[in-house]
Amino acid sequence: MSSHWGFYPVAQPAVYSIAAAGIGPNAGAPTGRLRLPTDPIGTFTLTLTNLVVGSAIRVETQAGALVEYRVADAASEVFSVPAYAPGNAANDLRIKVRKGTAAPFYVPYETLTTATVGSASIYVSQIPD
Amino acid sequence: MSINTDFSIDGSGNIRQATAFVPGTHSRYTTLELHAWLQDLADDSASSGDDLVSILGANPSELAGKRNVARPMALTLLPAMNLNDATSQWFKFGSVEQGAGDALYTGLKVLGTNVANSPIYITQANAKITKYWTDSDIANFQILVKAKAGGALIDSGNIVVFSRKYGQTYSHFDANLAAGGEQVAAISTAVDGNIVLSAGAAETIWNTIGVATGDTNQDLGNGNGSKLYKGTITLNGTTTLTQAYQALMWACSEASTATVAGVPGWRYRKLNAAYSENAATPMGNFAGGKFFLAQGWFITGVMAADLKNYQLIAHDGTLQSPPTSVQVQIAGVVSGDYVLVARDDGSGGILTSEYTVSASAAATTVTVPSLKTDTPSSGVIRIAGNRHTYSGKSGSDLTGLSPAVPGGGYSSVSAFVPYIDAVASGTTISSASFQFSSNFTCRYRVRNGGGSPIVPFESTLSVTEVGGSGTAVRNADA
Numbered sequence: 001m002s003s004h005w006g007f008y009p010v011a012q013p014a015v016y017s018i019a020a021a022g023i024g025p026n027a028g029a030p031t032g033r034l035r036l037p038t039d040p041i042g043t044f045t046l047t048l049t050n051l052v053v054g055s056a057i058r059v060e061t062q063a064g065a066l067v068e069y070r071v072a073d074a075a076s077e078v079f080s081v082p083a084y085a086p087g088n089a090a091n092d093l094r095i096k097v098r099k100g101t102a103a104p105f106y107v108p109y110e111t112l113t114t115a116t117v118g119s120a121s122i123y124v125s126q127i128p129d
Numbered sequence: 130m131s132i133n134t135d136f137s138i139d140g141s142g143n144i145r146q147a148t149a150f151v152p153g154t155h156s157r158y159t160t161l162e163l164h165a166w167l168q169d170l171a172d173d174s175a176s177s178g179d180d181l182v183s184i185l186g187a188n189p190s191e192l193a194g195k196r197n198v199a200r201p202m203a204l205t206l207l208p209a210m211n212l213n214d215a216t217s218q219w220f221k222f223g224s225v226e227q228g229a230g231d232a233l234y235t236g237l238k239v240l241g242t243n244v245a246n247s248p249i250y251i252t253q254a255n256a257k258i259t260k261y262w263t264d265s266d267i268a269n270f271q272i273l274v275k276a277k278a279g280g281a282l283i284d285s286g287n288i289v290v291f292s293r294k295y296g297q298t299y300s301h302f303d304a305n306l307a308a309g310g311e312q313v314a315a316i317s318t319a320v321d322g323n324i325v326l327s328a329g330a331a332e333t334i335w336n337t338i339g340v341a342t343g344d345t346n347q348d349l350g351n352g353n354g355s356k357l358y359k360g361t362i363t364l365n366g367t368t369t370l371t372q373a374y375q376a377l378m379w380a381c382s383e384a385s386t387a388t389v390a391g392v393p394g395w396r397y398r399k400l401n402a403a404y405s406e407n408a409a410t411p412m413g414n415f416a417g418g419k420f421f422l423a424q425g426w427f428i429t430g431v432m433a434a435d436l437k438n439y440q441l442i443a444h445d446g447t448l449q450s451p452p453t454s455v456q457v458q459i460a461g462v463v464s465g466d467y468v469l470v471a472r473d474d475g476s477g478g479i480l481t482s483e484y485t486v487s488a489s490a491a492a493t494t495v496t497v498p499s500l501k502t503d504t505p506s507s508g509v510i511r512i513a514g515n516r517h518t519y520s521g522k523s524g525s526d527l528t529g530l531s532p533a534v535p536g537g538g539y540s541s542v543s544a545f546v547p548y549i550d551a552v553a554s555g556t557t558i559s560s561a562s563f564q565f566s567s568n569f570t571c572r573y574r575v576r577n578g579g580g581s582p583i584v585p586f587e588s589t590l591s592v593t594e595v596g597g598s599g600t601a602v603r604n605a606d607a
Contacts, residue, residue: 056172058184069174069184096184100168105196108171108188129168129196 038090040082042117048095049076050124052106055099062092062112072097083115091115097124105129132158132166135219137179142189142209150218153263157271160223160236161202164190167210201236201311214275218261221271224309233277236311237304239270239290247292247318250383252396254284267292267316276306290314293395295331295382296324298409301398323415324375331379334372335387339363340380342390342400347427349441351452352502352564356443359400360390362412362422364430370420370438373428377412400425401444453565455596459573462553462601466577470560470599471511471547473572473589483545486512490538493530497544500525503569505561509550513542516550549573565594575601582606 035041048057051072059067059079068079084090097109106126113122135158138144150157167189170182182189189210193203202223206212211227212220217234224235239249246264250257251274262272276286286307293299298321302314326334341361348355364373380387385394389412399406404424407413413422422428424442431439441449459468474480488495495512497504506522510530520529527546548560548571568591575586583603590599 056174056184058174060185064185066185098168098172098184098188100165100170100172105165105168107191108168110188129192 035085037085037088039084041085042083044081044083044091044115044117045119046079046081046093046095046113046115047076047119047121048072048079048097048124049121050126051075051077051097052099052104052126054102055097055106055126056101058096058098060094060096061090062094063089065090067093081115083117086116095122097126099126100129130155132162133178133180136166136216138170138182138210139179140181142206142211144206144210144212144216146216146219149215150261152261153265155219157219157221159198159202160204160220160225160273161192161196161198163220163225164192164202164204165196167206201238203309217273217275220273223311225273226277226309231277231280232275233282233306233309234273235276235286235306235309237270237272237274237288237290237306237314238311239267239314239316241300241315241317243267243292243300243316243318244294244297244320247297247316248294248383249316250291250293250395252289252291253287255392255396257395258288271311274306276309282307289396290316291383291395292316292318293381293383294318295328295379295384297321299378299381299411300408317409319409321378321410323371324378326372326375328379328382328384331375334368334376335380337365337368338373338376340377340389345427349449349451350564351450352566353447353449356441356445356447356449358427358441359425359444360427362426362428364428364432366430366432368430369432370435371415371418374410374413374415374420378410381411399423453594454562455565455592455594456562457548457560457571457590457592457597458557458599459549459553459559459575460557460598460600461603462556462558462575463577463581463603464552464554465579465581466553466558466575466583466601466603468549468551468553468558468573468575468601469547470549470571470573470590471545473570475570479545479547479572479574481511481514481545482543484543485541486539486544487541488512488534488539490534490536492534492538494526494528495519495530495534495539495544496526497546498525500527501546501566503563503566504546505548505563508546508548508561510544510546511550512539512544565592565596568593571597571599573599573601575603577603578606 053072055072058069091114093113095111099106107129109126135147136144170180171189173183176183188207191205204225206227226233247267248264286305288304289301291301297318300316300318304312304314306312345358345361346355380389380394381397383395387394389397390400397411407423420439422441425444437451443449457470472480484497486495486497507520510517510519517530519527570589570591572589577583584606586601590597
């Protein structure tokens with residue numbers, strides 16, 4: 001069985017193509033690659049539940065970079081967020097939920113989460129303002 | 130105009146007015162409206178115009194409790210959002226705290242029944258706050274007042290709300306703004322019907338009046354002895370009490386430049402910390418032609434016509450009125466009638482045992498224990514039935530007895546002081562004046578067994594604060 005490189009979940013400084021050795025049918029074909037820290041390693045499926053319809057939702061990194069903004073159409077909203085290698089600051093997310101334009105009004109809700117490859121659900125407990 | 134055009138919010142959280150608030154022209158926004166506006170902006174995906182608030186930033190504000198248009202809302206601006214003093218004048222009905230509690234603007238509402246356009250002024254740390262309201266606001270007075278700055282309450286949060294317009298009764302209320310929210314000041318004013326002088330005329334009279342603080346012991350001669358007062362109002366002898374009242378009201382008015390008891394008249398309240406206040410009329414009120422001075426003030430230089438038209442409250446809280454001088458008069462008599470008027474004993478006779486006295490032979494002074502204050506200062510004393518006139522009264526002593534005490538003197542004998550004990554020389558006969566103390570009944574006898582004999586007449590009369598009078602019925606005894 002020939003050896004090969006898989007996705008290597010640690011940030012690497014460069015990109016390399018790794019060719020299979022030997023004389024078989026895979027000889028010379030790439031079997032894996034290294035990624036930059038800024039490259040996502042998968043998708044974080046974030047589901048916000050118990051939302052008040054009409055609420056403005058902003059998902060941003062804790063550094064303040066926008067990930068996604070939308071207005072809730074339903075009580076549950078699903079966000080597909082890139083997940084990066086563990087330790088990457090881009091995985092540290094802040095979720096803001098606000099409803100101050102039209103009644104009923106709610107106190108701004110805010111929480112933090114960390115993106116990982118996979119999914120998570122957050123119950124949003126908005127308090128009437 | 131709307132709230133989003135009246136204000137801008139820069140990137141540092143400075144909420145600033147577009148134009149200065151003009152009382153009487155602009156309307157104030159409630160603190161809830163400010164919060165609602167900020168929250169409206171805060172869920173926008175991005176800021177726009179000159180209001181740099183959106184979901185990109187932190188929550189700009191929060192309320193203590195839920196939104197309720199019927200209640201004053203305590204609003205906290207987060208974390209860098211802030212008003213400046215000028216911008217705060219645009220808001221009412223609640224409070225605004227900012228700078229992590231470093232600054233607080235608290236709502237103030239004035240309640241009460243007031244004359245239209247009664248002006249309000251507010252003192253903080255004994256200084257007037259520059260007005261950012263109009264007199265017409267009294268109908269619905271709601272503003273914010275800065276209560277805290279730099280993390281420290283201003284004068285512990287205390288303010289005093291005044292309304293002192295010359296021509297009206299005055300009012301003031303102590304409020305504390307430390308708790309935020311909206312604090313209430315109860316103010317009540319009415320037209321003062323005793324004010325007829327113009328403010329200028331009242332000021333002119335004020336300039337003739339001496340008002341000085343300092344302990345003074347004064348005896349009004351009303352039988353209460355000397356009393357302590359804490360200040361003296363000195364009239365010039367030509368100022369009536371009603372004029373003095375108006376001048377003193379002017380001195381305590383908002384526009385006054387006078388100093389009263391060491392403080393500006395516009396914030397003078399009382400002469401001594403222990404006294405109750407006369408909020409409506411700080412120097413005393415005027416009613417029914419009488420000046421009821423506030424506690425602690427003694428007045429002097431009163432015109433003769435006004436000698437009875439005032440009342441004082443001594444430092445000890447006792448009411449002090451000038452003495453009332455009255456007389457007893459009997460009419461329906463003729464010259465030669467003998468008239469005797471003295472206290473009734475309640476049993477159909479004269480109270481001949483009013484006093485018990487002792488005196489040495491030849492004495493011209495007799496000490497009368499518990500001599501009543503309504504004893505005339507001169508007249509007659511009957512001792513053991515003997516008639517002596519006296520010419521003076523000093524404490525319990527009657528002096529100038531004539532004739533002097535007879536040989537053997539008096540030893541614990543009954544005595545009384547008749548109000549009239551003399552032969553009439555005309556159709557009426559009156560007692561000497563005496564100081565009225567309380568109502569009592571006199572019995573009077575009119576007799577004539579001489580040249581114009583009559584059946585002895587006897588009756589009673591009441592002595593009140595206006596004196597007493599009776600009329601003899603002369604039935605010939607022929």
